[in-house]
Each structure stands twice: as structure tokens, then as C-alpha cells.
Amino acid sequence: MSLTTDDVRHVARLARLALTDGEVEELRGELSAILAHVEQVREVATPDVPPTSHPYPLVNVLRADEPRPSLPPDEAVSTAPEAEDGRFRVPRMSHSEG
Amino acid sequence: MHALLTASAPELLALQEAGDASAVDIARAHLDRIAATDDRVHAFLHVTADAALAAAADVDRRRAAGEPLGPLAGVPVAVKDLFATCGVPTTAGSRILEGHRPVYDATVVARLHAADAVVLGKTNMDEFAMGSSGENSAYGPSRNPWDLDRVPGGSSAGSAAAVAALQAPLAVGTDTGGSIRQPASLSGLVGVKPTYGLVSRYGMFAFASSLDQAGPFARDVAGAALALEVIAGHDPLDSTSIPQAAPDLLAGLERGVEGLRVGVVAEFLATDGLAPGVKARVEDAIQRLGKLGAELVDVSLPHAQYALPAYYVIAPSECSSNLSRYDGVRYGLRVPAETAEQMMAVTREAGFGREVKRRIMIGTYALSAGYYDAYYVSAQRVRTLVTRDFADAYRRCDVLVGPTAPETAFRLGAKTADPLSMYLNDVFSIPSSLAGAPALSLPVGADERGLPVGLQIMAPVLGEATMLRAARALEADLALDPVPSGANALEAPRP
Incomplete structure (x- = not known):
């Protein structure tokens, strides 16, 4: 598996990482080598073997539907880089807005 | 002291x-x-x-x-x-x-x-x-x-x-x-x-x-x-x-271990990268268990060799999802930018180090459209095979033993240039991680440099x-x- 710089830039965009050109080039080589190594899994992963997503079988873990106190909003936003009126404040979502 | x-x-x-x-x-x-x-x-x-x-x-x-x-x-x-x-x-x-x-x-x-x-x-x-x-x-x-x-x-x-x-x-x-x-x-x-x-x-x-x-x-x-x-x-x-x-x-x-069935994992002791000083101490520790009354059993984990590549699909995939929460909104660093998406991308670029970025990238790639079945689902199938290997082994023994790591403590900087050589440190510990089973490392002496060697003891779930x-x-x-x-x-x- 050999990645192109465009592949790396596409994945970086999906991962929300503003990589530098130097990093893109480094990662292209490193990721190609790592992916070549992990491709071994395909040698033995035949369709008759069911996938394991979780090592201990627990399904639909529910708690009693009882009201209980949760984190107060002012505490929840106390660690935020920017907050306003008990809410997280972020820059505008896109260039096209107002 | x-x-x-x-x-x-x-x-x-x-x-x-x-x-x-x-x-x-x-x-x-x-x-x-x-x-x-x-x-x-x-x-x-x-x-x-x-x-x-x-x-x-x-x-x-x-x-x-x-x-x-x-x-x-x-x-x-x-x-x-x-x-x-x-x-x-x-x-x-x-x-x-x-x-x-x-x-x-x-x-x-x-x-x-x-x-x-x-x-x-x-x-x-x-x-x-x-x-x-x-x-x-x-x-x-x-x-x-x-x-x-x-x-x-x-x-x-x-x-x-x-x-x-x-x-x-x-x-x-x-x-x-x-x-x-x-x-x-x-x-x-x-x-x-x-x-x-x-x-x-x-x-x-x-x-x-x-x-x-x-x-x-x-x-x-x-x-x-x-x-x-x-x-x-x-x-x-x-x-x-x-x-x-x-x-x-x-x-x-x-x-004590009188009558305990101790499985010796053949593949672990036959691994190429196992340092001689580690192998010697681990083999000595296993013989000691035998002298203490344990029954030594040779066992095989035939899919153990696929555990490391499977892990380096599963762990980065899950990490790429988990670390999406570090986006400059709720806690931690924020690097200002014009739009929210740009802010997230420059914040994550500035805040994460090389290895974290590398794993986020591997995981994002492995989970992306067109590759999910080939990488992530294949790795999960390997996880099943490794878990079955352990189940087979535990039909014949109570615990398994082998080295914890292929070598003793290495010098700072010795492996930082090559991610795969660093990943190989976990070649013996990853199989029981995939199986969700317990394992420990116990000091069993030192190599020729006086550096500690660990014996890994693995057991079935709980x-x-x-x-x-x-x-x-x-x-x-x-x-x-x-x-x-x-x-x-x-x-x-x-x-």
C-alpha cells in the first residue's frame, strides 16, 4: 500500500488536522509502511470468522430511569477556552454565513 | 536508604x-x-x-x-x-x-x-x-x-x-x-x-x-x-x-503453584527479536515454576503473530474517533481562526504530537469509506482468532507464561525514528489485550547489563x-x- 500526498491531505481533512507540507510528506512514507505491515490481517481474516468488537459480552446496559443531578452548566463550561451565558462559544461555522 | x-x-x-x-x-x-x-x-x-x-x-x-x-x-x-x-x-x-x-x-x-x-x-x-x-x-x-x-x-x-x-x-x-x-x-x-x-x-x-x-x-x-x-x-x-x-x-x-498447569507459549520464545538475556531469564523462571510443583505444558498461539498488525488497526481506529473530542470547544487549547472548522484543524495541529497525529491518521484512513471492511473488520476477525487460540490453550492449562517484552530498557532516542520498531515492544503483550484477558509482568532477574527482565503471566478472563x-x-x-x-x-x- 503506497499513499499519495493527496491521499494524506484527504485523510488529514477528515481528521481535522491542518498538517504542514513537511508533515504530509513524512506521514506519506510512515503511513505507507505501517499500512503495509497491518495488511497482514487480511491473510487470515476470512468471512467465516465473525468479528469481535468487544471482549466481554454485555448488551444494552441500562440504568434505572430516575432523575438525578448532573453537572451544573456553569461548571460544565468552566474548562472551556471561551464561554458565554453557560454555553460554549465558537467562531462562526462557515465563510458563507452573515 | x-x-x-x-x-x-x-x-x-x-x-x-x-x-x-x-x-x-x-x-x-x-x-x-x-x-x-x-x-x-x-x-x-x-x-x-x-x-x-x-x-x-x-x-x-x-x-x-x-x-x-x-x-x-x-x-x-x-x-x-x-x-x-x-x-x-x-x-x-x-x-x-x-x-x-x-x-x-x-x-x-x-x-x-x-x-x-x-x-x-x-x-x-x-x-x-x-x-x-x-x-x-x-x-x-x-x-x-x-x-x-x-x-x-x-x-x-x-x-x-x-x-x-x-x-x-x-x-x-x-x-x-x-x-x-x-x-x-x-x-x-x-x-x-x-x-x-x-x-x-x-x-x-x-x-x-x-x-x-x-x-x-x-x-x-x-x-x-x-x-x-x-x-x-x-x-x-x-x-x-x-x-x-x-x-x-x-x-x-x-x-503456591503445586499442580498448577502452566502453559509455555512456544511462539513467544521462538520470536526472532527476543534478546538472549531476556530469553535466558524467562526460561530460568519457567523452570523454577516447574521445580515449585507446577506442571509445564507446551502450548501454541498460532494467530499471535497477527495480533500486532490487528492491534495497529483497532487501536488507531478507536483513537481517531475518541480524540475527535479535542476540538478547542469544551476544554484545553484553542488556536483562534476565522471559522469553527479552521479553528479545530489548527488547534489539533498545534496541540497534538507526532505519534498522536500518526495514529489519528492511520485510524481515520482505516475507517474511511472503502477501507473499513478491509482493515477494521479484518482486524476484528483476527481478534476472534486470537481469542480462540487462548480458549484452546486454557483447555489444557491454568495460566500462560512468556516474556513481557522482547528486550530490556533501551536508550532514549533509540527507537524514536522508526515507529514500527517502537510498536514491536508490545508484540507479547498485545495478544491478551485483544482477548480482554488479564496479564501481569513479574521481575525475574537481570540481563548481562544488570537491567531488569520481566516474565509475563497471562490468565483467562477474571x-x-x-x-x-x-x-x-x-x-x-x-x-x-x-x-x-x-x-x-x-x-x-x-x-
Whole structure:
């Protein structure tokens, strides 16, 4: 598996990482080598073997539907880089807005 | 060496009960040790000296008043910086969380407090627990007290270094693919990776959620068992927590290995990269188990060779999803930009280190459209094959043994240029991680350079008591000095 710089830039965009050109080039080589190594899994992963997503079988873990106190909003936003009126404040979502 | 520093956790409890030492004496001795040595070891990112002394004074006051005390009363513990500590800086070794003070305690931390342990502070680690040397910390590496030019292992680097340097008798770490066992092996400690779900993950910053598990470090098996008893047990705040009470791990600890069926994993001892000095000590330890009355059984884990590649699909995939929460909105670093999406991308670029970015990229690629079945689902199928191998082996034996890591502590910088060579450190620890089964590392002697070698003892799901009993029998037989030869030298004034 050999990645192109465009592949790396596409994945970086999906991962929300503003990589530098130097990093893109480094990662292209490193990721190609790592992916070549992990491709071994395909040698033995035949369709008759069911996938394991979780090592201990627990399904639909529910708690009693009882009201209980949760984190107060002012505490929840106390660690935020920017907050306003008990809410997280972020820059505008896109260039096209107002 | 100060007797309070070399004492084990059980010994520290006994000293207090006999009135020979107070919790404040014990806390002060360890805080002094940290102050005198951590400029060289760099085990801690944050020391909570005032809170530790206050907690110790409270234990002494309640003991004097005849009030009931918890099972770790007055015993100092160092906590990996991956656990949320209310009001106390928690960085996960990352620049993106520099200065972050969580508003709640992880369940592991809450249980340590409830057991009246004295928390000394937060230990250094590979960023978000990704690494095998501690060198991926954004705050500089920790060093191995056995040889300060070498790494203590990772990712729980500071937790291992603190216990080896006599800065704490106990520490808690986390293990996703070997991050407790490998540093325990490299630092001459007992390190336990419990069954997945035995210890709550609530408040433990997520790396790979289907693999992450918390566990103890100690210089002795009994100390590790005691600490594990305290942190284990069902937690309604973690939906993957096994719904049963904490196991009794101390009661049967001294029962020995007479008649125990010990499986020797053929593939592990035949691995090319296994250092001769490690192999020799591990084989000697296995023979000792035989002499102590265990029945040695040759077993095979034929798919173990696929465990490492499967892990390096599953762990990065889960990490790429888990670390999406670090987006400059709710906590940690924010680098300003015009739009929210740009802000997230430049914040993550500035806040994450190289290895974390590398794994986010691998995981994002493996989960992206068109590749999901080829990589992620294939790796999950391998996970099934590895789990079946273990099930076959445990039909014929009670525990499995082999090396913990392929080599002893390596020099700082030796593996940083080649990610795959660093990943190979976890080749023996990853199989039981994929199976969700417990495993520990026990010191079994030193290689030709005097560096510690660890034996890995693995057990089936919830087989902790048997695993610890086997470790205790071997520990008693070996009777090694648990104090590193270099730890005394740390005391010497610098030139």
C-alpha cells in the first residue's frame, strides 16, 4: 500500500488536522509502511470468522430511569477556552454565513 | 536508604498499625524523595504535596480517634495523568490539555481516596497513552531509575519510574496494548493489566475504548494485589464495567503453584527479536515454576503473530474517533481562526504530537469509506482468532507464561525514528489485550547489563487470583532485591 500526498491531505481533512507540507510528506512514507505491515490481517481474516468488537459480552446496559443531578452548566463550561451565558462559544461555522 | 521508602504497601500498613510510623511521616518521606530525585527521573508532571499531607494528617487523626480506616490508609500512590483529578491539572501528557483542570474525579481516583490512600500527584506518560518509552510526552521523557540514560518503558512511564525510584510504593497506570506490563518489565516492577471491564474506565481519558484498562504498579505482588482490590469492581458510570463485586485477591496469594498447569507459549520464545538475556531469564523462571510443583505444558498461539498488525488497526481506529473530542470547544487549547472548522484543524495541529497525529491518521484512513471492511473488520476477525487460540490453550492449562517484552530498557532516542520498531515492544503483550484477558509482568532477574527482565503471566478472563498466586510463588522463590541498584545512587548530590 503506497499513499499519495493527496491521499494524506484527504485523510488529514477528515481528521481535522491542518498538517504542514513537511508533515504530509513524512506521514506519506510512515503511513505507507505501517499500512503495509497491518495488511497482514487480511491473510487470515476470512468471512467465516465473525468479528469481535468487544471482549466481554454485555448488551444494552441500562440504568434505572430516575432523575438525578448532573453537572451544573456553569461548571460544565468552566474548562472551556471561551464561554458565554453557560454555553460554549465558537467562531462562526462557515465563510458563507452573515 | 530510608526504611519508609523501601517498604511495600502491606508493610506501610503494618508500620502504622504498630504505631512505628504515622501517615504523615510516610507521606513526607516520599514527598522529600520526589523533591530530591525528580529533577533526574521526571516521573511527575504535577505533585499534590499539600493535599497529600492533609490526607495523611486526616488518616492519623482518625486512627488516633479509633475510627475505621480504608484498606490503603496512609499508603502513598502516584496516579497516571490519564485519570481525571478534580481541580488538579490533568494533561494526558499532551499540549492540547496543558493547564486543564477537570471538574470531576475518575472512579479509580475516587476509589483510592475512599480507601484512604494518599495521592502524591500525577505521573508523566506518552501523549494519550500512545507509546512504549515515555518519549512521546509533550513535557519531556521520564528516565529509568536503573539507568538514567534509558527509558522506563511506556506509556505509563512516570508511574513505573516513580515506583522504581522509591518515590511511591504504588502507582496506577493504564494498559491498552502493554502500557503497564512493558514499563513494569523495563523498570523491574510488578505491573498488572486486569480483565477488560474489571476496573472502571470512567474518567480515564479514552484511547482505544475496547482495549483500555487501568491497573497497578508495585515492587511486590502483594502490594499490586492490594491496590487492584481497591480499584476493581462494578461501576454504574462505566457501561462496559463487569457487573460483579471486586474479587478477593489476597486470601489465596500464598497457596503456591503445586499442580498448577502452566502453559509455555512456544511462539513467544521462538520470536526472532527476543534478546538472549531476556530469553535466558524467562526460561530460568519457567523452570523454577516447574521445580515449585507446577506442571509445564507446551502450548501454541498460532494467530499471535497477527495480533500486532490487528492491534495497529483497532487501536488507531478507536483513537481517531475518541480524540475527535479535542476540538478547542469544551476544554484545553484553542488556536483562534476565522471559522469553527479552521479553528479545530489548527488547534489539533498545534496541540497534538507526532505519534498522536500518526495514529489519528492511520485510524481515520482505516475507517474511511472503502477501507473499513478491509482493515477494521479484518482486524476484528483476527481478534476472534486470537481469542480462540487462548480458549484452546486454557483447555489444557491454568495460566500462560512468556516474556513481557522482547528486550530490556533501551536508550532514549533509540527507537524514536522508526515507529514500527517502537510498536514491536508490545508484540507479547498485545495478544491478551485483544482477548480482554488479564496479564501481569513479574521481575525475574537481570540481563548481562544488570537491567531488569520481566516474565509475563497471562490468565483467562477474571483469572486474576490464579495469576497473582503464580506470580507470588515465583517472587518468593527468586527473592530478588526489589530496590533498583541505581535508586541508591539517585540520592547522591549532583556534581
